[in-house]
Amino acid sequence: MRTLILALGLAITSTAWAHNCPNEMQAIDAKLATKPQLSKENADKVAKLRAEGEALHKAGKHTESMAALGQAKKLLGI
Template sequence: MIRHALAAALCLAAAPAFAFHCPADMQKIDAALAAGTSLSDADLSAVRELRAAGEAQHNAGDHDASVATLARAMEMLGIQ
């Protein structure tokens, strides 16, 4: 019983850590955009749209979708 309670507590404690992954990705994208990029206007627009969509998903609590959306933007920018 104690093990189950401990496991549940650890899962709940880890959940905020995943939520904070999205802001870190957004900061990486923002830094890359601020540094300048050789992307076409169309690709740059797509990155900005993905960045905005990822933030909206994060704010709505859909962190899995946010991470996936932000990953597409980071891939376009060449961020690992």
């Protein structure tokens, strides 16, 4: 019974994590709307990582998407 509960908990957690990609993209977009002070190089990196994260999310690769979006957020300071 404990194994079943643990497995169910892990499944729910991983599903919740997978659906967090849109929230991360939204946070990046909100920060970009404030026109943060970024170098041209970092602004280009953020745009590339944001697009990559969205593409990976749409492809069902949520772990990779979250990694790319996390890098973009780090560059933005969020």
